[in-house]
Amino acid sequence: xxxxxxxxxxxxxxxxxxxxxxxxxxxxxxxxxxxxxxxxxxxxxxxxxxxxxxxxxxxxxxxxxxxxxxxxxxxxxxxxxxxxxxxxxxxxxxxxxxxxxxxxxxxxxxxxxxxxxxxxxxxxxxxxxxxxxxxxxxxxxxxxxxxxxxxxxxxxxxxxxxxxxxxxxxxxxxxxxxxxxxxxxxxxxxxxxxxxxxxxxxxxxxxxxxxxxxxxxxxxxxxxxxxxxxxxxxxxxxxxxxxxxxxxxxxxxxxxxxxxxxxxxxxxxxxxxxxxxxxxxxxxxxxxxxxxxxxxxxxxxxxxxxxxxxxxxxxxxxxxxxxxxxxxxxxxxxxxxxxxxxxx
Numbered sequence: 001x002x003x004x005x006x007x008x009x010x011x012x013x014x015x016x017x018x019x020x021x022x023x024x025x026x027x028x029x030x031x032x033x034x035x036x037x038x039x040x041x042x043x044x045x046x047x048x049x050x051x052x053x054x055x056x057x058x059x060x061x062x063x064x065x066x067x068x069x070x071x072x073x074x075x076x077x078x079x080x081x082x083x084x085x086x087x088x089x090x091x092x093x094x095x096x097x098x099x100x101x102x103x104x105x106x107x108x109x110x111x112x113x114x115x116x117x118x119x120x121x122x123x124x125x126x127x128x129x130x131x132x133x134x135x136x137x138x139x140x141x142x143x144x145x146x147x148x149x150x151x152x153x154x155x156x157x158x159x160x161x162x163x164x165x166x167x168x169x170x171x172x173x174x175x176x177x178x179x180x181x182x183x184x185x186x187x188x189x190x191x192x193x194x195x196x197x198x199x200x201x202x203x204x205x206x207x208x209x210x211x212x213x214x215x216x217x218x219x220x221x222x223x224x225x226x227x228x229x230x231x232x233x234x235x236x237x238x239x240x241x242x243x244x245x246x247x248x249x250x251x252x253x254x255x256x257x258x259x260x261x262x263x264x265x266x267x268x269x270x271x272x273x274x275x276x277x278x279x280x281x282x283x284x285x286x287x288x289x290x291x292x293x294x295x296x297x298x299x300x301x302x303x304x305x306x307x308x309x310x311x312x313x314x315x316x317x318x319x320x321x322x323x324x325x326x327x328x329x330x331x332x333x334x335x336x337x338x339x340x341x342x343x344x
Contacts, residue, residue: 002026003309005068006033008057008081010041013095014072017124019048021302022070028306029068035060057081061088068309071095074162075169079104086115091309093120096178097329098322100169105326109319120305120315121322124296125179126186130249132292134187134240137247142258144244148223151184151238154231156203164206171208173199173329176228179295181214181332182325184226187240190218191324195342197332202230214332237294245276251294255280 005022007014014036022029034045035054042053054060057069061084069085071078071094079099082092086108098121099105112119125131138146153176163170185192194217199209216224238249245258256279292300308315331342 001310002030003028003067003306004032004065005029005070006035006060006064006066007031007045008035008060008069008071008085009073009095010034010036010038010045011072014070015041015044017298018070018072018093018095019045021298023048024299025302025306028303032066033060033064058084061085061090066090068093068305075100075174076167078169079108082108082119083111086111086117086119089115089117091118091120093122093305095122096124097169097174097326098122099326100174102323102326102330105319105323109323112319118308118315119319120308121317121319122301123178123182123317123322123325124298124301125183125294126317127292127296127300128179128183128294129292130238130254130294131183131186133254134238134247134249137254137256138187138240138242142245142256143240143242143247146188146222146240146242148225148241149184149187149238150225150227150236150240151180152227152229152235153180153237154229154233154235156230156232159204159206159210164204164208164210166206166208170206171199172210172228173197173212173332176212177214177226177329177332178325180228181216181224181226181328184224185216185325185328188218188220188222188224190220190222191344192216192224192328193219193344195328195331195335195344196340197335197342199333199336212332214328216328253280 022031031049031051033052035057036042037055046053068091071081075097078094082094085092099108162168163175197214200211201209202211204210212228214226236248236250240247248255258277259274261274307313327344331344335342
């Protein structure tokens with residue numbers, strides 16, 4: 001069974017990150033319709049897929065028999081569009097951020113339950129090659145018990161699009177949080193219990209933040225420091241600290257500093273330093289991130305979407321985990337506004 005699919009929003013992401021796998025995986029998906037308010041975008045989609053074109057998604061829902069709608073519009077539109085599509089009896093894949101706050105998330109989850117259809121949050125960074133490599137290394141115990149995870153991205157790029165306006169659900173907390181904050185949470189693998197956040201608007205126009213710094217604490221005591229900031233790209237993207245060493249990740253390179261502690265029994269030798277073994281790329285290249293995408297490969301994710309829609313497997317990203325992430329985002333914003341630690 002081919003999954004009859006519509007793309008709602010055929011902009012930069014809709015026409016690439018989503019249209020590309022839908023087109024390539026033609027044995028699983030068939031694009032029946034595209035909806036966008038931009039005539040040029042509609043024309044390109046019609047020429048590419050030979051599909052029906054709409055400027056009103058509600059009209060599309062009335063006219064088309066669909067199994068899946070992929071929502072790739074402005075963040076402030078996700079909740080209403082998702083609920084409307086679910087109520088129309090269509091499964092939904094909604095791009096990140098799936099909504100702008102917890103109230104919207106809870107409304108969407110309720111709509112999914114009432115409809116009997118599936119709501120799939122798009123969090124592709126969970127398939128990120130760096131995260132998956134780190135998960136394996138941490139599980140191996142190579143640096144012992146992890147107590148701190150630092151996740152960072154940097155840029156001096158200035159935006160001039162809808163992402164710079166609060167009314168659109170813009171801002172880097174919602175735009176980059178689903179990458180950097182969620183990845184740190186996934187690596188920790190524990191529920192976040194407290195949040196401290198600082199948001200700043202530095203170089204972008206508009207009225208929302210372009211700098212995000214969040215410090216999260218998990219129920220097991222692991223500290224997560226997540227940052228998107230304006231800087232030259234010279235610092236590590238990941239620093240994962242354990243009681244037996246540290247892992248550094250700089251884009252595609254992983255370097256492991258493994259500590260071997262001396263057998264010290266005399267108080268006089270308390271300051272004797274451990275031996276540090278630096279592990280870079282080995283003969284087979286096991287410690288180098290060379291395959292895949294740091295933010296997830298849509299060609300890898302979409303077969304799992306197909307399996308979920310057909311009822312063959314559960315989608316790895318649950319609405320419950322997406323809701324927990326949204327709670328963290330709300331807490332970061334609340335913490336910034338009050339300059340207080342927020343307990344979840």
